[in-house]
Amino acid sequence: MPLSVSIPSHSPISSDFLHQLETIVGASGLLSAREDLLVYECDGYTIEKNSPDVVVFPTSTAQVIQIVQLCQRYQIPFVPRGAGTSLAGGCLPVGGGVLIALTRMRRILEVNLRDRYAVVEPGLVNVHLTNHLKGSGFHYAPDPSSQGACTVGGNFATNSGGPHTLKYGVTVNHVLGAQVVLPDGSVVELGGPCEDSLGCDLTGLFVGNEGTFGICTQITVRLTRDPAAYRTMLAVFNSVRDATQAISEIIGAGIIPAALELMDQGIIEAVEAAFHFGFPLDAAAVLLIEVDGLEVAVDDEATQIRGLCERVGAREVRSANSPQERTLLWKCRKQAFGAIGRLSPSYCTQDGVVPRTRLPEILDFILETSQKHQIRIVNVFHAGDGNIHPILLFDERDTDQVSRVLAASDEILEKCIELGGSVTGEHGIGVEKISLMNRLFSEVDLAVMREVRDAINPSGLCSPSKMLPTAGGCGMEHVEKKTPGRRAAL
């Protein structure tokens, strides 16, 4: 039978291999023309690009098994991909090979409210699950800002966060089990609807594996009761330091809001221009604070928070007076990055984390770094978690600016490590931060992680060159980092 798809001239894959792939997924489930592959040469991290040799769109676990077994037989690397919203190059097909796009496996297989779980396919868009549950009294708690596009499988692979993870936890806290096609083509069922599993917590180990442990084909997620009531507030400050002091006071007082987000003046300016919410343009920073829970309890917490903010110098604390106003506030926050284009032709976002009480120090440092390198930096981030997202604004056509942005980014992340934090709170290591792994972890730490990976992915064909630096190398052998990309962010 003649092939209905073309083989790129540069490709190491054979026509026989391609033919067998087509037999598995059908002609409509495969792309191999160079122009079609361009879409898949990177994800939300655009600094590094490399086209896969072929993209396949399986529709069942059985097809994924056959694809993986075929790749093993021909020794072709393969990489899973959800919506491609990763910000760290987790979906980058380093070395080419087969990109397994899971977007056609997007069914909700089961919803069980009595037992508080749902079983979904990995390509399901995050918000589609919560939309499906509307009116049931339950929701799926992890809510990355990209939830309108990102997939539950991608969230599983990167252990995604989001604004409401402050109270509800990140993806791993909501995953009960998974079906995974391992890199050798066998299938393993990890965990499941029963809350306790036999043996050690392999489900937890697999969450955040960044696609290096195989292809997740089903996920059992925990469903969370909807809060009975919300109180959403906007606290306005004349200095960033006052705002971070308020964060410290709120957490220090033992209050865990559902969300606690900071936007500084640069971001306020951009989102106000985009959404016309009525943000005070002369404010140095605002805190978006949400408490949720029982109607009888939220007012007490809101009053306490209001008092703490005012005590450290908030000039105003507004409350969202209607569900519509709350929705608009959250729209401003979640789409803040979309508004950055109004400030600069290019931008670069970092994802460092510091202990919550060190936020004033890291924000002072970011300001110093901005001045030192003459690069404008604006901030919008998950303040309650200490998870910063400094956004470095620049013009990528100016090579001098580019090198200053790279230097500033490195210095900020180094400072996060120095303050006892991490280089990534929710975006992942991918290929972007491989070079920083040696600074966070010792050689022994990394050796043990490599051994764990080798136990599950001994051939190394599944998502090669991700997360862990090569033993003894600097970790960036395959990457010549020259240009910070223009990125979306959480």
Add this chain to the structure above:
Amino acid sequence: MPRPNPEVCPESSAELVAWMTANHSGPKRSVRALGGGSSPVWNSNPAQTACLLGTSRLNRVVEYPARDMTITVEAGISMDQLQQVLAAEGQRLPLDVPHSDQATLGGVLATNTSGCRRYGLGTIRDSLIGVSACDAQGRLFKSGGRVVKNVAGYDLCKMLIGSEGSLAIITQATLKVLPRPHSAGVVWVPLAALGDSEAVLASLVTTQTRPVAVEVWNRTAVDECLPEVTNVVTGPEGFVCIAFEGGDREVRWQTTKLSEELRQLRIDCESRLRSEATETLWADLNSFQNHRLPPQFKLSVRPSRIVEVLVKGTRLGFSLATHAGSGIGWGKAAELVSPSDFADRLSEFRQFVENLQGHLRWLGGSAVEGNPPAGTPLPAGTELLLHKLKRQLDPDGILLPGCPAISSRTP
């Protein structure tokens, strides 16, 4: 509960590492980590001849930035000691641990111990953000960190949870902690028939309240614990207990509201509030796990099947205390039975649980002599994967060979 005497009891991580390194390059003795020795899971482990390595001297608080709401401690710290340190700052680790005066944090992690409040507060996996551990070769490695949000590298913290010391010996852990709530309250539903509990449990899907614990015990379990527990409200076949915690107003509102909801369903109930000494309430609800005669088995099913399990198990003569909201049950023989009779009953019960897609783990006990009954085996794919991990991390099989967390086969 008597604690075995460890053969080796290092005073620091460095000393532990040095001993493990020497052991690996020398005699390669089998090693079994010992925390407080209080967990029935630990006591059910084989490898009785292995060298016992105690961690109880690793009991220091390494760092406690209370305003960050995290704490880093050595793994041998007792749970009581840890909770006392946290309580001084108005904080706590949200976890119920039996024999908490003896149990160590490392042991809790290794055995994945939890109690009644897991329904609302989760388990130790939800609090653990960083870990250090020593493997069989004497390599000290870490995973995670000291910040509450961190996705750098593989989450080896999770891999070590429930591994029972078979992959590495945990030496230090960092936890995120929560404020201590002020009050607690419970709504008791005495049961004339165990099957009546299903209507209560099903109603919780739509309740306006947010319980932290949902317990159902059969009468024999209640009777066993009654000498120590005086505040229980039980019926002829046991009780349902739904518990809340938080501020005074929210606890009061919830106990009142739930009572109203249940009465609308024509279910009789009785509510109690506790604004001080709330820990005694939780101790009461964890008393079956905390009993001087420890549970002999643990089971897990989907929460909607727990009442069937209770009815069947009661009929077979077991005393059962269940964290019903989570589908977890603890049980033991309620009456004196011959070992063969007990084994037959347990086998029938295990089969029943497995038919409901659940599992049952045998933890041991004096009712059975000779060969212990088998628990549910690990799923084949999981067991294979665990063997591969074990071979990579402990190729000489030094750490707890035959551990049920890794292998279903009885050594």
